[in-house]
Amino acid sequence: MKIQKEQISDYNKNGLESHNESFDFLANKLTKEGHDVTSIVSKLADFQVAIPSWALGAGGTRFGRFSFYGEPSSLEQKIEDVGVLHALTQTAGAVSLHIPWDVPSDYNAIKELANGLDIKFDAVNSNTFQDQKNAKESYKYGSLSNTSEAVRQQAIQHNLDVINIGNKLGSKALTVWLSDGSCFPGQNNFQTAFQNTQDSLKDIYKGVPDDWKLLIEYKPYEPNFYSTVIQDWGASLMLANECGEKAFTLVDLGHHLPNSNIEQIVSILQLKGKLGGFHFNDSKYGDDDLTVGSIKPYALFLIFNELVYGMENNPQNPDLAWMIDASHNVKDPLEDLIQSLEAIQEAYAKALLIDQNALKAAQSNNDVVKCQEILQGAYRTDVRPLLEKARLNRGGVLSPINAYRALDIRGGLIKERGKNTIATGL
Numbered sequence: 001m002k003i004q005k006e007q008i009s010d011y012n013k014n015g016l017e018s019h020n021e022s023f024d025f026l027a028n029k030l031t032k033e034g035h036d037v038t039s040i041v042s043k044l045a046d047f048q049v050a051i052p053s054w055a056l057g058a059g060g061t062r063f064g065r066f067s068f069y070g071e072p073s074s075l076e077q078k079i080e081d082v083g084v085l086h087a088l089t090q091t092a093g094a095v096s097l098h099i100p101w102d103v104p105s106d107y108n109a110i111k112e113l114a115n116g117l118d119i120k121f122d123a124v125n126s127n128t129f130q131d132q133k134n135a136k137e138s139y140k141y142g143s144l145s146n147t148s149e150a151v152r153q154q155a156i157q158h159n160l161d162v163i164n165i166g167n168k169l170g171s172k173a174l175t176v177w178l179s180d181g182s183c184f185p186g187q188n189n190f191q192t193a194f195q196n197t198q199d200s201l202k203d204i205y206k207g208v209p210d211d212w213k214l215l216i217e218y219k220p221y222e223p224n225f226y227s228t229v230i231q232d233w234g235a236s237l238m239l240a241n242e243c244g245e246k247a248f249t250l251v252d253l254g255h256h257l258p259n260s261n262i263e264q265i266v267s268i269l270q271l272k273g274k275l276g277g278f279h280f281n282d283s284k285y286g287d288d289d290l291t292v293g294s295i296k297p298y299a300l301f302l303i304f305n306e307l308v309y310g311m312e313n314n315p316q317n318p319d320l321a322w323m324i325d326a327s328h329n330v331k332d333p334l335e336d337l338i339q340s341l342e343a344i345q346e347a348y349a350k351a352l353l354i355d356q357n358a359l360k361a362a363q364s365n366n367d368v369v370k371c372q373e374i375l376q377g378a379y380r381t382d383v384r385p386l387l388e389k390a391r392l393n394r395g396g397v398l399s400p401i402n403a404y405r406a407l408d409i410r411g412g413l414i415k416e417r418g419k420n421t422i423a424t425g426l
Contacts, residue, residue, distance in 0.1 A: 001080060001412050002117070003087040008397050011406060015398045023385040030353070037386070040352050044390035049280070049344055050094035050122035050323040051082045051337060053102045057423025059328040059336075068332045070413030073421035075102045076113060081413075083117030085334060088403055089341050090396035094122040096323050097169070099162045100132055101424040107168045122173070123215060123277065123321050124166035128155040129179035129223070142180040144200035145193040145229045152200050160207045167209065173277070173321055174208065175250060176201070177217035181224030181231075193229050198242055205243040215250040215276040215321065216240050220257050222287055232256075233265050237274055248276025248318070252325060253303070254287040255279075262299070263306045270310030270317045277321030280344055289327040291336050293343025300343065301379050304351035312356070332410055338400045342387065349383040 027037045056078050058067035072078040078095070085092040095114065104110040114121065128143035136154065141147070143155035163174050180197065182188040201216070208214050218236040219228055230236055233249055240247035249269055256262055269275035282290040282300070293300050310317060322344075328336030355374060362370035388398050397403040404410075 001084060001409070001416060003084055003407070003409075005395065007407060008087065008395065008403070011403050012392070012398050019385065019388050019392075019398055023389050026382070026385045034355070035353060040349065041386055041389050041393065043352060044345055044349055044386060045090070045394050047091060047345065047348060048093040048120075048322070049091055049341060050096040050321070051085060051092050052096045052098065052125075052323060052325055053078045054098050054423075054425035055324065055326065055328070055337060056081045056333055057425055059330065059333060061329065066330060067419075067422075068410060069419040069421075070410055070415075070417045071421045071423045073417065073423060075104060075110060077417065077421075078102065078423070079110070079114050079117065079119060081334060082119055084409060085337055085341070086118060088397050088400040089338060090391045090394035091341050091345055092337070093118060094120045096122040096125060096175075097166075097171075098125045098127060098425065099158075099165055100127060103165060104169070111169060121166065121169040121171045122323060123175045123213075124162050124169075124171045124173070125175045125177070126159045126162045128158060129177075139179075142178075142188075142193065142229070144176075144178055145180040145188075145197040147192070147196070152196060156200050156203045159204045163204075163207050163209070163212070172211060173213040173215055174204075175215040175217060175277070175321075176204070177219070177250075177252075178230055179223050179228075181221075181228040182226045183224050184226055188227065190227065194235070197229050198239055201239055201243055201247075205247060208246055210246075212246060213276050213318065213321070214240070214243060214247040216243075216247060217250040217252055217255070217279070219252070219255040219287065233269065237269070237272070240274055240276075248274050250277045250279065250321075251275065252279035252281070252287075253292075253300075254281045254283045254289050254325075258285070263302045266303055267306040267310065270306070270314045273314065273316035273318075275310070275317055275320065277323065279323050279325035280340060281324070281326040289325065291326055291328070291331070291343070292324065292340035293347065294339070297343065297347065298379060300347040301350050302375070304347045305354055305375065308348070308351040308354070309356060334409065335401060335404060338404060342400065345387050345390070346383055349386050350378050350381060353378040353381055353383070 057071045058065040060066045072081050082095045131138050137151040216236045218230045220231050236249040280292045282295040284295050324340050359374045
């Protein structure tokens with residue numbers, strides 16, 4: 001399925017007058033406050049978030065999957081689904097592949113398909129948390145940290161193979177997330193497990209091209225519940241520093257203990273030039289992987305405040321890799337991703353409205369009340385007209401969710417693919 005420009009144009013006609021009124025009102029207000037509205041809209045239009053290939057299939061709960069039908073059963077169909085998202089939102093201009101779930105059979109054809117949909121290939125992701133068919137060794141007791149050299153070498157080689165696959169597609173980063181850890185006290189020697197992981201990552205790092213990044217993800221618990229080898233940002237940072245200047249920490253918003261100050265973590269990593277990327281999601285209890293902004297939208301805004309400051313003031317930190325890593329659970333996968341993209345753009349737009357000079361002055365004067373007023377003034381602003389304008393400027397729709405339903409995208413996918421297709425992934 002491919003959405004045509006005429007469909008977008010026809011859909012937008014009915015809402016243009018209302019949009020123009022809302023945008024003009026907000027633009028005039030923001031201009032009087034000293035904001036460069038054109039610059040803000042341009043930044044929003046340029047902001048692209050990668051869609052993970054594994055998030056396009058059926059969701060569900062921990063104990064079952066419940067399909068909305070019309071799932072993408074091949075990598076080609078997954079890229080087509082990302083194309084639908086990008087056509088509507090104009091902010092989903094990249095796809096992040098998980099290997100070996102989504103290995104191309106024809107690289108040239110896949111690149112041609114993606115290029116035709118204005119989709120780039122973002123970071124590639126390795127998988128050593130599952131045993132793969134015909135694999136000689138098992139990851140039951142860990143991969144890069146395993147006490148068995150044979151298991152470690154298999155995991156290292158898999159990551160090197162993933163780099164090779166990504167290189168053929170034009171990717172520029174490898175993301176490594178390990179489920180390695182222990183379920184019970186005494187099961188692992190913590191130092192041995194960490195050292196094995198460090199040595200393994202160094203071997204992988206040798207295969208990272210000069211213009212690539214190695215992104216090291218962390219997680220405090222799950223699937224092992226007593227210990228995780230790379231349990232927090234400090235462990236990830238130590239490993240990245242040991243590997244070298246091309247290695248960075250990757251922050252997943254769900255991979256923290258409850259009430260962690262994620263915005264502080266983000267700020268310090270940028271200061272040290274070691275924040276490599278983001279996985280966006282939301283949570284109530286732990287790594288729930290819920291729709292971005294569905295639970296803690298203000299926390300997301302505070303994180304973006306630090307990100308915007310860092311992008312302006314920390315040239316030592318590289319351009320960041322942005323990706324959604326959420327589970328739609330019982331929602332239509334594409335609708336869920338549209339909601340996540342909207343929430344990310346909204347938090348970014350509000351952060352761009354923060355008067356950083358005024359905030360810095362208030363901080364210098366220890367004016368705590370003023371600091372809060374500045375932040376919350378930006379947060380309380382309805383920025384949706386800015387998002388609409390950014391989409392329109394790129395050829396997207398005013399309201400992606402409403403357009404998705406009005407165009408009956410899911411119905412079209414079911415008609416095209418049937419009800420019994422199953423996507424690869426968890």
